[in-house]
Amino acid sequence: MPDSPLFTAAAVAVIAMAIAVVIAVGLKVLRSFRELGTDAERATYKTLHAASRAGQHLRTGLNPAGAAKASRQLRNLLGCDALAITDTAGVLAWDGAGEELKQQLMGLAAGVLDGGQTAVIPAGELPSALQRAAVIAPIKAGTRVVGVVAAFAPAAGAGLVRATSEVADWVAAQVELAELDASRTLLMEAEVRALRAQISPHFIYNSLNAIASFINTDPVRARELVVEFADFTRYSFRRHGDFTTLAEELRCIDRYLLLERARFGDRVQVSLRIAPEVLSTVIPFLSLQPLVENAVRHGLEAKEGPGRISITAHDSGAFAEVIIEDDGVGIDPEQLRSVLAGHADGDHVGLRNVDARLRQVYGEDHGLVIETAPGEGTLITMRVPKSQPRHDA
Amino acid sequence: MNPVVGLAAFAAVSLATAVIGFYGLRISRTTGDFYVASRTVKPWWNASAIGGEYLSAASFLGVAGLILLSGTDALWFPVGYTAGYLMLLLFVAAPLRRSGAYTIPDFTEARLDSRAVRRVTSLVVVTVGWLYIVPQLHGAALAIRITTGLPVWVGPVAVVAVVCATVVAGGMRSITFVQAFQYWLKLTALAVPVLFIVFVLAGNGTPAVAEAAVNPNGAPPAGTYQTVSLLVALLFGTLGLPHVLVRFYTNPDGHSARRTTLIVLGLLSVFYLFPTAYGLIGRMLTPDLAHSGQADALVLLLPGRMVGGPAGDLLSALVVAGAFAAFLSTTSGLVVSLAGVISQDVLGGSVRGFRLAALISALVPLGIASLTESLALAGSVGLVFAFTASTICPVLLLGIWWRGLTDAGAIAGMVTGGVLCGGAMVAGSVLSGTGTPAWLAQPAAWTVPAAFAVMVLVSRATKGRVPRTMTRLMTRLHTPERPLATRR
Numbered sequence: 001m002p003d004s005p006l007f008t009a010a011a012v013a014v015i016a017m018a019i020a021v022v023i024a025v026g027l028k029v030l031r032s033f034r035e036l037g038t039d040a041e042r043a044t045y046k047t048l049h050a051a052s053r054a055g056q057h058l059r060t061g062l063n064p065a066g067a068a069k070a071s072r073q074l075r076n077l078l079g080c081d082a083l084a085i086t087d088t089a090g091v092l093a094w095d096g097a098g099e100e101l102k103q104q105l106m107g108l109a110a111g112v113l114d115g116g117q118t119a120v121i122p123a124g125e126l127p128s129a130l131q132r133a134a135v136i137a138p139i140k141a142g143t144r145v146v147g148v149v150a151a152f153a154p155a156a157g158a159g160l161v162r163a164t165s166e167v168a169d170w171v172a173a174q175v176e177l178a179e180l181d182a183s184r185t186l187l188m189e190a191e192v193r194a195l196r197a198q199i200s201p202h203f204i205y206n207s208l209n210a211i212a213s214f215i216n217t218d219p220v221r222a223r224e225l226v227v228e229f230a231d232f233t234r235y236s237f238r239r240h241g242d243f244t245t246l247a248e249e250l251r252c253i254d255r256y257l258l259l260e261r262a263r264f265g266d267r268v269q270v271s272l273r274i275a276p277e278v279l280s281t282v283i284p285f286l287s288l289q290p291l292v293e294n295a296v297r298h299g300l301e302a303k304e305g306p307g308r309i310s311i312t313a314h315d316s317g318a319f320a321e322v323i324i325e326d327d328g329v330g331i332d333p334e335q336l337r338s339v340l341a342g343h344a345d346g347d348h349v350g351l352r353n354v355d356a357r358l359r360q361v362y363g364e365d366h367g368l369v370i371e372t373a374p375g376e377g378t379l380i381t382m383r384v385p386k387s388q389p390r391h392d393a
Numbered sequence: 394m395n396p397v398v399g400l401a402a403f404a405a406v407s408l409a410t411a412v413i414g415f416y417g418l419r420i421s422r423t424t425g426d427f428y429v430a431s432r433t434v435k436p437w438w439n440a441s442a443i444g445g446e447y448l449s450a451a452s453f454l455g456v457a458g459l460i461l462l463s464g465t466d467a468l469w470f471p472v473g474y475t476a477g478y479l480m481l482l483l484f485v486a487a488p489l490r491r492s493g494a495y496t497i498p499d500f501t502e503a504r505l506d507s508r509a510v511r512r513v514t515s516l517v518v519v520t521v522g523w524l525y526i527v528p529q530l531h532g533a534a535l536a537i538r539i540t541t542g543l544p545v546w547v548g549p550v551a552v553v554a555v556v557c558a559t560v561v562a563g564g565m566r567s568i569t570f571v572q573a574f575q576y577w578l579k580l581t582a583l584a585v586p587v588l589f590i591v592f593v594l595a596g597n598g599t600p601a602v603a604e605a606a607v608n609p610n611g612a613p614p615a616g617t618y619q620t621v622s623l624l625v626a627l628l629f630g631t632l633g634l635p636h637v638l639v640r641f642y643t644n645p646d647g648h649s650a651r652r653t654t655l656i657v658l659g660l661l662s663v664f665y666l667f668p669t670a671y672g673l674i675g676r677m678l679t680p681d682l683a684h685s686g687q688a689d690a691l692v693l694l695l696p697g698r699m700v701g702g703p704a705g706d707l708l709s710a711l712v713v714a715g716a717f718a719a720f721l722s723t724t725s726g727l728v729v730s731l732a733g734v735i736s737q738d739v740l741g742g743s744v745r746g747f748r749l750a751a752l753i754s755a756l757v758p759l760g761i762a763s764l765t766e767s768l769a770l771a772g773s774v775g776l777v778f779a780f781t782a783s784t785i786c787p788v789l790l791l792g793i794w795w796r797g798l799t800d801a802g803a804i805a806g807m808v809t810g811g812v813l814c815g816g817a818m819v820a821g822s823v824l825s826g827t828g829t830p831a832w833l834a835q836p837a838a839w840t841v842p843a844a845f846a847v848m849v850l851v852s853r854a855t856k857g858r859v860p861r862t863m864t865r866l867m868t869r870l871h872t873p874e875r876p877l878a879t880r881r
Binding site: 012013014015063064065068245247275276277279280282315316317318319365385386387388389390391392 | 433434492493494495496499500503504520567568569642643644645646729732733734736737741742743744747750761815816819857858861862866869
């Protein structure tokens with residue numbers, strides 16, 4: 001077994017990988033020695049580079065992990081002995097010497113946190129054996145003080161004071177950006193929730209009318225339909241969760257079609273081809289039912305004679321693909337485009353709603369793909385990733 | 394052996410695979426069958442599919458060959474291959490399903506909230522997959538050479554061609570049914586001939602198996618260290634096999650994932666009875682195969698030797714068909730899951746990207762396989778298990794069961810395990826002339842603990858990096874799912 005081919009293969013792979021790493025590191029080192037301009041240019045570059053590195057770490061807001069990494073960059077930037085970042089409750093990160101001061105920093109910073117003015121503590125007044133002066137500058141997001149940046153150096157010259165204030169302002173800008181990110185996420189979630197499809201009032205009205213027509217002629221069927229209607233509303237009125245599984249959504253479509261067939265009779269024929277592997281895929285709540293409703297309402301209702309809807313779902317690598325096809329009257333592509341872009345209201349708003357939600361949740365590449373022409377029917381394809389650990393069904 | 398038999402068997406299996414793959418889903422249903430159409434895969438089906446995908450060339454050919462070569466020591470291989478599922482059942486199956494992740498990189502990224510961990514995991518998964526496909530192709534080379542006398546490159550090329558054709562053409566849409574079919578085909582292909590052989594033996598009064606020589610070629614028995622190390626590799630290695638974990642996604646919830654694993658345990662236990670029987674009968678009646686370096690072909694040759702005439706040809710055809718089912722199912726399962734990982738991480742997840750990735754994931758191992766030569770299938774696969782156990786297994790186990798795991802710890806552990814285990818493999822191949830020490834030939838017993846230790850220590854040292862999403866995700870992994878609203 002020792003001279004097994006796998007050993008050889010593994011050997012080749014490891015050596016190849018080692019060579020690749022060496023080359024990559026070598027290139028990086030070489031690049032750093034290349035022509036880099038004058039000293040001033042280099043200093044500018046170093047400052048901006050440190051700032052942008054620190055900025056990346058602060059983009060998630062003031063938290064210990066990001067602050068720890070950012071404080072290292074910022075200490076280099078200021079050239080001081082130690083640098084600390086706090087929020088209003090406690091010290092988030094301490095980089096450099098004199099960590100025994102960490103306990104007292106919040107006490108020292110209390111005035112800054114309250115007043116929002118930079119404080120300078122001369123060398124010797126710090127309760128520490130270290131002979132250090134401290135500059136404590138507030139981080140102001142808007143008008144609130146959300147924390148301080150504290151720099152420790154042998155002497156607190158005007159230069160250090162000014163630079164520390166600037167750094168604190170810069171950190172504040174990053175924190176504001178982080179808050180902006182957070183509120184953008186919240187906005188997106190709110191938008192998704194607002195877009196969460198509502199079942200159409202027409203459908204409720206039509207269904208109840210259809211059921212009413214059966215009460216005298218076929219009471220048993222009427223009863224069954226009422227039960228189906230109840231189940232349908234229970235599903236579509238549910239409050240919790242923005243996601244569901246493909247299997248649940250298909251059951252909902254089943255009920256929907258049962259109710260529609262009470263009105264249309266055999267005019268609507270449906271065929272299904274569902275791969276069982278994708279049934280547990282998580283999809284946005286009520287994202288298929290509107291597509292089927294669109295096919296019935298705008299594809300088949302306007303058409304003479306019977307119409308067919310086919311629903312297909314299958315594996316496509318790490319994605320699940322759902323296709324809904326009807327042989328109805330089709331849609332004018334130009335009109336559809338303006339509806340999807342949000343310029344026109346009226347028919348097919350359900351499609352726009354689903355399309356917008358899919359883009360919000362899975363990214364711009366995952367909108368609906370619609371193939372249609374007047375009189376040619378409509379084919380709608382939806383592709384969702386199978387892996388969605390962040391979405392609870 | 395009649396060369397037509399081998400070719401016909403190969404053609405039949407490829408055709409059956411393609412037909413089930415393409416047409417398994419072509420059954421359209423009408424509205425009345427909505428309930429039937431939206432029924433999820435039953436644990437039985439999925440367990441068969443997992444068995445079909447898992448039982449590779451190493452199980453079908455290698456185990457019997459190794460028993461022929463080294464006797465009872467080799468019995469640890471089937472024990473380890475099966476018992477790995479006990480670990481999967483106890484520690485991984487249900488939480489992994491509940492995580493909602495589809496591939497291992499998806500899981501690590503979600504758990505540790507880090508793109509870097511995802512990239513490292515993907516790299517490891519692709520390496521493992523490629524290393525695992527290579528022995529399958531070696532098996533194919535062996536089978537084609539033994540049964541038809543064609544040159545060795547024909548077998549691997551044929552397998553890769555069939556796999557690429559079905560995967561790229563979208564023929565794996567009903568993959569559960571294809572793989573389930575392959576399991577039962579493999580079981581039949583081993584069980585029926587062995588029963589015939591036993592009848593023949595009983596008819597002409599040959600001595601009992603127990604009286605056969607224990608060690609026909611005088612190989613020294615393995616030491617305790619080697620056995621322990623092998624078992625560590627097989628037990629923990631099963632946890633990280635990319636193509637097996639992907640299958641659990643088909644289960645609707647954690648509970649059914651657990652039931653599926655339980656059934657897989659049963660299916661594998663039944664299956665491994667038969668390679669063992671082949672190995673023992675081979676030791677008794679055809680010890681010459683061990684000397685001529687054809688031990689891995691024992692399963693293919695035994696029926697023809699024991700049962701003559703057209704009946705023997707038919708039985709041989711069945712075994713060959715089963716062997717190709719093993720190569721095809723494991724290779725296609727690996728290619729599909731590797732293509733998923735590569736297309737998502739490198740090619741942006743488009744349909745075209747998936748096809749390209751499928752080609753890449755099949756052609757690279759074909760290149761490796763054609764440059765190397767097979768010696769012992771079960772041993773090669775055992776090494777892949779050791780590599781998986783030292784890299785993916787720690788990150789899965791600690792990710793599921795330890796709140797303190799951090800991205801830095803996970804990366805450090807995976808790199809340590811990978812470098813140590815890979816290094817041991819390389820060192821073993823360099824030292825092969827002078828005799829490899831046991832701790833290099835079977836590295837799992839020290840590389841797996843080392844990977845775990847590094848992962849824990851580095852995570853302890855970087856406590857601040859525990860992701861903020863950890864509690865939410867851990868809750869999701871370990872609490873039962875909310876019952877579905879539509880369930881009545």
